[in-house]
């Protein structure tokens with residue numbers, strides 16, 4: 001049998017979906033199918049063609065098509081869901097829940113109809129609850145339905161730490177646990193610059209300020225953009241997760257995973273450290289938490305549960 005390129009479908013051709021499609025094609029992760037609603041079919045085709053026309057200039061090989069027909073997604077190795085509405089200034093991510101839950105249900109039906117063994121990575125907010133919705137609707141095993149928040153939240157944290165210390169972002173590592181909301185839990189104790197614990201390099205006051213800015217990082221961009229939310233860093237985060245799965249890299253990345261007792265929670269999707277590889281979420285890494293860290297994680301998990309409770 002001939003060797004085939006991977007196929008990745010991106011549902012939603014808005015800011016995050018289109019940017020992710022381009023980034024994945026630039027990294028030659030596979031052929032890309034960009035999907036939106038019938039009313040958006042022509043602009044979606046236009047975006048895909050425009051991206052394709054960048055390929056000779058940048059020298060990447062990938063087919064990129066735009067469509068409103070799910071048949072074109074048939075046999076996708078991986079599907080990324082970005083469909084839905086984004087928040088505007090003054091809104092919380094949770095305000096999007098009922099509109100986006102309906103969209104999750106309808107797109108998930110279409111996805112698994114054409115790709116019954118695929119992997120799904122969800123971006124749409126409120127992302128912990130939307131990943132749960134997609135999991136339930138899809139019937140896929142839990143390790144194949146994954147949400148994106150921690151890669152982005154950790155990237156924001158690393159950016160602010162690198163700025164504070166005037167060091168390369170490459171040398172700063174961190175971990176953000178919990179739900180993708182204002183009470184997410186950046187774990188300072190597990191964060192380093194060049195292997196040196198951050199607590200030895202940055203004062204407590206400044207670290208507290210960085211944690212607070214990380215928690216409100218999405219809102220900071222929403223406030224600046226005025227009409228939508230972040231998309232470059234979210235797309236970069238989705239691309240790294242897609243790469244880990246498609247290339248079976250076994251990267252240690254935070255993902256929104258279905259928990260069955262890990263960290264003391266069950267029947268919930270929540271951000272935790274995971275090993276991402278060719279089987280999707282291959283492991284959930286359980287870190288020892290101090291009482292304060294566990295209390296903060298409990299608070300964040302409670303916020304996610306409150307959103308799950310309003311799901312219709």
Ligand SMILES: NC(=O)C1=CN([C@@H]2O[C@H](COP(=O)(O)OP(=O)(O)OC[C@H]3O[C@@H](n4cnc5c(N)ncnc54)[C@H](O)[C@@H]3O)[C@@H](O)[C@H]2O)C=CC1
Nearest residue numbers: 012013014015016036037083084085086123124125127234
């Ligand atoms: N988890 C995370 O870290 C992040 C989550 N987000 C979330 O991602 C979502 C998308 O954000 P943007 O791309 O900026 O929004 P956008 O408004 O630019 O794009 C959304 C696209 O979804 C399409 N869409 C709506 N219903 C659809 C359906 N039934 N089938 C297919 N497509 C459909 C719309 O036509 C639109 O093109 C939002 O919910 C946002 O809050 C955004 C950034 C980070």
Ligand SMILES: O=C([O-])CC(=O)C(=O)O
Nearest residue numbers: 087093125218219229230
């Ligand atoms: O803030 C938003 O609404 C979009 C998002 O999740 C983020 O940028 O973290």
